[in-house]
Amino acid sequence: MTTRSFGMFIGGEAVAGGRSLEVLDKWTGAVVGHAALGSAEELEQAIAAAVGAEPEMAGLAIHRRRDALLGLADGIGSRRDEFAEMLRAEAGKPITAARGEVERTIVTIRSAAGEAERLGGEVLALDTEARSEGYVGMVKRVPVGACSFITPFNFPLNLVAHKIAPAIACGCPFVLKPAERTPLTALMIGEELAKLGLPAGSWSILALDVGDAGPLVGDDRFKLLSFTGSQTVGWALKAKAGKKKVALELGGNAACVVDESADVDDAAERIVVGGYGYSGQSCISVQRVLVHESRYDELREAMVGRVSELAHGDTRDAETVVGPLIDEAAAARVEAWIEEARAGGASVLCGGTREATAGGARSLVRGAVLAGVAPDARLACDEVFGPVTVLERFGSFDEALERVNDSDFGLQAGVFTRDIGRSHAAWDRLRVGAVLINEIPSWRVDPMPYGGVKDSGLGREGPRYAIEEMTERRMMVVRG
Ligand code: ADP
Numbered sequence: 001m002t003t004r005s006f007g008m009f010i011g012g013e014a015v016a017g018g019r020s021l022e023v024l025d026k027w028t029g030a031v032v033g034h035a036a037l038g039s040a041e042e043l044e045q046a047i048a049a050a051v052g053a054e055p056e057m058a059g060l061a062i063h064r065r066r067d068a069l070l071g072l073a074d075g076i077g078s079r080r081d082e083f084a085e086m087l088r089a090e091a092g093k094p095i096t097a098a099r100g101e102v103e104r105t106i107v108t109i110r111s112a113a114g115e116a117e118r119l120g121g122e123v124l125a126l127d128t129e130a131r132s133e134g135y136v137g138m139v140k141r142v143p144v145g146a147c148s149f150i151t152p153f154n155f156p157l158n159l160v161a162h163k164i165a166p167a168i169a170c171g172c173p174f175v176l177k178p179a180e181r182t183p184l185t186a187l188m189i190g191e192e193l194a195k196l197g198l199p200a201g202s203w204s205i206l207a208l209d210v211g212d213a214g215p216l217v218g219d220d221r222f223k224l225l226s227f228t229g230s231q232t233v234g235w236a237l238k239a240k241a242g243k244k245k246v247a248l249e250l251g252g253n254a255a256c257v258v259d260e261s262a263d264v265d266d267a268a269e270r271i272v273v274g275g276y277g278y279s280g281q282s283c284i285s286v287q288r289v290l291v292h293e294s295r296y297d298e299l300r301e302a303m304v305g306r307v308s309e310l311a312h313g314d315t316r317d318a319e320t321v322v323g324p325l326i327d328e329a330a331a332a333r334v335e336a337w338i339e340e341a342r343a344g345g346a347s348v349l350c351g352g353t354r355e356a357t358a359g360g361a362r363s364l365v366r367g368a369v370l371a372g373v374a375p376d377a378r379l380a381c382d383e384v385f386g387p388v389t390v391l392e393r394f395g396s397f398d399e400a401l402e403r404v405n406d407s408d409f410g411l412q413a414g415v416f417t418r419d420i421g422r423s424h425a426a427w428d429r430l431r432v433g434a435v436l437i438n439e440i441p442s443w444r445v446d447p448m449p450y451g452g453v454k455d456s457g458l459g460r461e462g463p464r465y466a467i468e469e470m471t472e473r474r475m476m477v478v479r480g
Contacts, residue, residue, distance in 0.1 A: 003032060004033040004034075004035055006035045007036045008035070008187070008190075008204075009037045009203065009205045010038075010042055010045050010204050010206065011046060011050075011200065011203075011304055012049075012194060012198060012200060012204070012466065013047065014190075014194065016036060017039075018036070019036070020035060020036050020037055020473065021035045021037055021183060022063040023090050024090075024170045025092075025323055025358070026089070026090070026315070026323070026359075026361075026363070027088075027089075027316070027323060027357050028356055028357015028359060029103050029226045029357065029358065029457055030089075030369075031357070032184065033086075033184050034285065035183040035207045037206075037207050037209060038207060039212065040215075041214050043212060043213075044215070046155065046175045046206060047146065047202065047221055049173075049202075050147075050175055050202065050203075050204065050222075051173070052458075053199050053201035054143075054146060054280050056199040056200075057143065057172060057173045057199050059171075060171055061245055061272055061373075062116055062117060065113075065116045065168055065321060065355050066114075066116040068168055068196040068401065069110070069116065069169060069246060070110065070392070071195070071196050072110040072193060073106045073363055075192035075195060076105060076106055076189070076192055078181060079192075080102050083105075083185060084098045084102045087102065087185050090098070090156065090183075090184050091155075091326070092315055092323050092324045093278055093318040093356040094278065094322075094323045095315060095316055095317070096320055097277060097278050098315075101155060101157055102157065102447055105158045105161045108161040108162055108446040108447075108463065109161050109165045111165075111446055111462075111463045111464075112168065112169040113165075114462035114463075115170075115463045115464050115467055116169035116170070116418070118169075118464075119141065119466035120140070121139045121141060121195045122138070122139050123136065123137070124138070124139065124451075125137075126343045131171075132476070137476070137477050138471075138476050138478070139472070139474070139476075140417055141170070141472065144172060144223040144245065144471060144472055145173075145223035146173050146175070147163075147167055147172045147174040147220050147224045147226060148174070148216040148219075148222040148224070148225045148226070148244075148274050149163040149174055150213070150216060150217075150224050150226075150227045150228070151176065151178050151179060151226055151228070151230040152228050153326055154177040154278070154281045154282060154326075155282070155341060156178060156179060156183075156354075157185045157189070157408070158392060158446070159180060159249075160176065160186045162228075162446070162463075162466060163176065163228075163461075164189070164193075164203070164460045165463060166461075166470055167426040167470055168198070170471050170472045172223075172224070173199075173201065174203055174462070175206070175222075176203075177205075177206065177208050177216055178205065178207060178426070179206065180209075180210070180362055181327070185459060186205055187205060197400050202381060207312070208409065210360070215358050217237045218240050218242060220243055220244065223242055223245050224245040224246070224470060225241050225245070225246050225247070226246075226247040226374060226466070226469065227246070227249070228249040228250075228461075229250070229453045230251060231251050231457075234249075234250045235248070235250075235455070246458060246459075247457075247460075247466075248454070248459065249283070249386070249450075249451055249457050249459075249461055250280070250432075250452060250457040251409065252283055252383060252410070252411035252452060253287040253380075253381065253383050253439075254274075254287055255286075255404040255407070256286050256288070256413070256415075256416070256441055257394075257401070257404060257414065257415045258271075258299055258416045258438055259292050259295075259416065259417040259419070259422065260292040261294055261405050261418040262292075262416035262417055263313060263419065263438075264291075264299050264302060264416075266416075266438075267416040268299055268306060269302075270307065270440045271440055272306045272307055272310070272440065274440035274443070275307075275387065276291075276307060276310055276322050276353035276367045277442070278323070279325050279365065279386060280384065280385060280386045280387040281386070282442060283452075284411055284412045284443075285442055286388070286389055286440055286442055287383070287388070287389060288390055288392065288403075288404075289303070289382055290394050290403055291393055291395045292397075292400075293394065293395055294394070296393040299391070303391070307350055307351060308367075309349070310322050312355075314348045316389075320385050322366070324361065324364045325365060327426070328361050329364060330363065331354050331363040331364065331365050331386070333386075334365050334384060334388060335352070335365060336378050337382075337384060337386075338388065341370055341378075341390075344377050345372055345374060346370045346371065346372045346374070346377070346379075347370065347372050348369075348370055349369040349371055349391075350364065351365070351367045351386070351388075352368035355367050365386055366387070366389045367387040368389075369388075369389055369391060370388065370391070371391045373390045381407065382407070397425070400423065401426060401429050401430060403418065405426070408455040409452065409456040410430075410452050410455075411432060411434075411452035411456040412432055412434040412436060412443075412444075412450075413426070413432045413434075413436070414435075414441040414442075415430075415435060415436055415437055416437075423435075423437045432448075432456075433450065433453060433456070434448070448462050449461075449465040449466075450462050
């Protein structure tokens with residue numbers, strides 16, 4: 001792959017910029033490209049352009065919003081191999097997973113195009129009292145205005161699409177800051193957006209030093225901050241966000257329950273996909289596996305066997321499942337958490353060692369399964385964001401549900417059971433954004449409402465639901 005230099009997009013215009021970020025291939029260590037770093041002045045220009053574009057974006061005909069989104073999906077589709085290769089390189093994502101993310105990105109954008117056609121409202125009967133006889137109400141949703149978007153490194157394409165596509169669908173101008181380690185695929189989206197003739201000023205994508213990003217959070221000209229990333233940063237930003245709406249898609253330590261009626265082999269196969277794919281660097285990666293004591297040994301054997309056989313290493317190899325973590329510091333942290341658990345009495349049933357990438361970074365952690373982890377160990381209660389699962393046995397289903405809830409997080413939970421009553425009990429009682437029956441918590445299709453409760457976040461994504469965050473109701477009351 002040749003090294004590419006990317007500028008930034010300010011108000012839809014390509015701008016070269018001065019300083020730049022160097023972006024490395026997380027497996028080979030080679031430089032894959034540079035991204036211009038926006039200055040404080042350039043961020044101000046982007047914000048002013050977005051605010052200036054509010055009326056035109058709000059008034060843009062539905063067919064133009066829809067067609068722009070379909071054009072964006074087609075544009076990405078026509079460069080899918082290039083997008084997948086850049087994603088592989090900058091995010092250290094195994095190529096098969098990178099290709100999957102490109103396809104999901106296209107689905108996300110097409111789903112937003114469909115939602116653009118379904119923007120509507122409702123007619124309300126207001127004659128509920130004698131004094132309101134003869135009145136009728138109508139409610140429509142109007143775009144909130146300029147939006148600020150901040151995205152993380154782990155799904156640098158699809159998570160960007162989850163913000164910008166609904167914004168285009170409902171008529172919100174935006175300024176997006178991609179993650180500093182993975183800005184290039186977002187800028188490639190910018191190249192495609194630039195071809196679509198969206199209203200002047202309506203969109204900006206620029207890499208920024210975190211120290212210069214303050215106005216994305218604090219500036220009251222933005223009407224919504226939509227952030228995806230770590231819970232520490234997310235909640236800290238919310239505290240500085242002033243009067244704007246805030247949507248947060250944060251992390252978790254997703255649990256998966258396997259009861260005595262489950263197909264254990266099927267559960268093991270899926271848990272391994274959900275716990276180790278992309279080295280567990282997903283907010284809904286399986287971390288805690290709770291299994292009924294009568295099936296514990298069976299699940300442990302099935303999981304350890306599969307995890308030990310997973311292809312680790314070169315992200316360019318189509319068979320690879322577990323590639324490097326995003327950097328050495330992340331791998332050292334995961335290793336330290338495994339050591340802490342071991343020192344507290346846990347057994348490491350497989351994996352957990354740290355190895356070097358082709359580029360020499362010691363950022364690859366072998367997929368690990370642990371048992372007997374103390375409840376207060378970080379592996380049990382924090383978000384590991386690495387290729388590690390923790391096995392626990394339970395005696396009763398009620399106890400399993402309580403343990404799932406005994407977490408600061410609440411994003412998604414999986415329950416393998418053949419019992420319909422237990423499925424409903426889990427849906428009723430688990431404090432999460434979604435319960436998946438006979439499926440892992442890591443499962444998601446992009447149109448569905450996705451998001452968490454507790455420390456895992458606020459609001460929902462999925463184009464239809466993101467549009468709810470990006471719009472507000474406006475009522476008209478008609479007398480006579
Ligand atoms: P991750 O490491 O998973 O990407 P982070 O929460 O560290 O998660 O970062 C998510 C995004 O938030 C990145 O784009 C990052 O640059 C950005 N970010 C981190 N700190 C701040 C901050 N103080 N202000 C604005 N953006 C920030």
